[in-house]
Amino acid sequence: MNKAKMSIDRLNRISAIDNRIYGSFIEHLGRAVYNGIYEPEHPMANKKGFRKDVIQLVKELQVPIIRYPGGNFVSGFNWEDSVGPREQRPKRLDLAWFTTETNEVGMQEFDEWLQEVNSEMMLAVNLGTRGADAARNLVEYCNHREGSFWSDLRIRHGKKAPYGIKTWCLGNEMDGPWQMGHKTAYEYGRLANETAKMMRWVDPSIELVACGSSKMVMPTFADWEAMVLTEAYEEVDYLSLHNYWGNSDGDTESYLAGGILMDDFIKSVIAICDYVKAKKRSKKKINLSFDEWNVWYHTKESDKQIEHWLQAPPRLEDIYNFEDALLVGGLLITLLKNSDRVKMACLAQLVNVIAPIMTEVGGKAWTQTIYYPFYYTSVYGRGEALKVNIEGPRFDCKQYTDVPMLDSVAVYNEEEETLALFVMNRSIKEDLEITCDLRGVKADRCIGNVALEGYDYKAANTAESPGCVVPAQKPTGILEAGSMHTVVSRSSWNMFRFHIGK
Ligand code: AHR
Numbered sequence: 001m002n003k004a005k006m007s008i009d010r011l012n013r014i015s016a017i018d019n020r021i022y023g024s025f026i027e028h029l030g031r032a033v034y035n036g037i038y039e040p041e042h043p044m045a046n047k048k049g050f051r052k053d054v055i056q057l058v059k060e061l062q063v064p065i066i067r068y069p070g071g072n073f074v075s076g077f078n079w080e081d082s083v084g085p086r087e088q089r090p091k092r093l094d095l096a097w098f099t100t101e102t103n104e105v106g107m108q109e110f111d112e113w114l115q116e117v118n119s120e121m122m123l124a125v126n127l128g129t130r131g132a133d134a135a136r137n138l139v140e141y142c143n144h145r146e147g148s149f150w151s152d153l154r155i156r157h158g159k160k161a162p163y164g165i166k167t168w169c170l171g172n173e174m175d176g177p178w179q180m181g182h183k184t185a186y187e188y189g190r191l192a193n194e195t196a197k198m199m200r201w202v203d204p205s206i207e208l209v210a211c212g213s214s215k216m217v218m219p220t221f222a223d224w225e226a227m228v229l230t231e232a233y234e235e236v237d238y239l240s241l242h243n244y245w246g247n248s249d250g251d252t253e254s255y256l257a258g259g260i261l262m263d264d265f266i267k268s269v270i271a272i273c274d275y276v277k278a279k280k281r282s283k284k285k286i287n288l289s290f291d292e293w294n295v296w297y298h299t300k301e302s303d304k305q306i307e308h309w310l311q312a313p314p315r316l317e318d319i320y321n322f323e324d325a326l327l328v329g330g331l332l333i334t335l336l337k338n339s340d341r342v343k344m345a346c347l348a349q350l351v352n353v354i355a356p357i358m359t360e361v362g363g364k365a366w367t368q369t370i371y372y373p374f375y376y377t378s379v380y381g382r383g384e385a386l387k388v389n390i391e392g393p394r395f396d397c398k399q400y401t402d403v404p405m406l407d408s409v410a411v412y413n414e415e416e417e418t419l420a421l422f423v424m425n426r427s428i429k430e431d432l433e434i435t436c437d438l439r440g441v442k443a444d445r446c447i448g449n450v451a452l453e454g455y456d457y458k459a460a461n462t463a464e465s466p467g468c469v470v471p472a473q474k475p476t477g478i479l480e481a482g483s484m485h486t487v488v489s490r491s492s493w494n495m496f497r498f499h500i501g502k
Helices: 052-061 072-076 107-116 132-143 149-156 185-202 223-235 252-256 259-279 322-337 371-380
Strands: 002-016 023-025 065-068 092-094 099-101 120-125 167-170 207-210 238-245 287-295 342-347 357-359 365-367 384-391 406-413 418-425 432-440 443-452 483-488 492-500
Touching (some): 002 406, 002 418, 052 107, 052 365, 052 371, 072 092, 132 185, 167 185, 185 207, 185 223, 223 259, 238 259, 259 287, 259 322, 322 342, 322 384, 322 406, 322 443, 322 492, 371 418, 371 443, 371 492, 418 432, 443 483, 483 492
Parallel strands (some): 002 432, 023 065, 207 238, 287 342
Antiparallel strands (some): 002 384, 092 099, 384 406, 406 418, 418 492, 432 483
């Protein structure tokens, strides 16, 4: 059997992890909101119409921030439609997804739901069909205490205390021709700069995310980032990255190595941010917000048949399988390995729409395969990210060469005196015998071992059999002279937890 050596040292610190790296996303799209989080006729609905079973599953994921209300949807959204008395809210055609938006759930209702799930809002403003004026008014409505037109309107709408929204996205995927109000990098960079300036004049405490490329293969990638930052560097705090993965050509070996592309994308965007910093002789560092990432490909073709102007039709309801879950686990490792610069990330999305949580109308809520790696990483991956030194075999596949079989990151939690070690064996062919030297973190015993392994790549959970693909709780290994010896099976994602001694 192939062997690998690993070692972890307390001093090999990547960064303190910003918990917002475990963010997610709810867009007014498909059944994410209506018949997803909100279904007033459901037997499990609370007084406000939100499903308690969904709330429970979201809470378990411990998602600290949720991007809202889009996505492509936000680029045609009039925020004023979604506030105030519900019976006066207009129905609008949504040109992003060709549906009818009723605005039954808006700012106030979504904020109430966020409180139920212990999360906060990352609010996107419309820089597609609208601009700086609507955006600064929205900041005034949400965050200004009182005594101005928009803040007093909020109070008349029954919300005395400001929402106090801290994190704001300056539009969505403005580089994409599919976007309402698509712009050139220069047009967007100028607009982002002016909008950011005015939003911050209303509330200097907010943090702003400018749009980077909507995927790494965009023809404008890199030039887009450089130009946007050239125009808006001093006014923005983060640059966004979006990317979706898929295995449409059935090449599982390359698919499972998808973390390489994510890593490359992140490193390239960091290089561009730092290039503009140098060019501007700026003291400020721009960090990254990977605010859309996930697997999305299962429904791309079938969704083309959906009739236009329906209300909340099922859309982007990808059913995820074992290999998708492995990839998601691997992508989380990559995000943590880059947590010195990736401060926020949003698994896109959260309920029904390319989501870890699915619902049946009037029926069950259930968890997809990808729920599990996200759950374990979010719950146990808080603290300081530590680099894992690895000496082990590598392989070539169709899309990448020299791929390390093992991918790994560790998270040290000083307060809880624990270390979580996340390990993926990307090889589809070989199990690996590993020896992990933990003396550098003073681990004295293994307290948990969870493995997602051994399923058919296409095995999936469904409403009828939701427990098909779940990680196994394995016996905890014994440490010998501060080292763990174990086998990680081919195509597996694993989490080991250790107690840290004095
Ligand atoms: O998450 C689905 C869509 O993917 C979002 O609306 C858009 O931003 C991206 O293209």
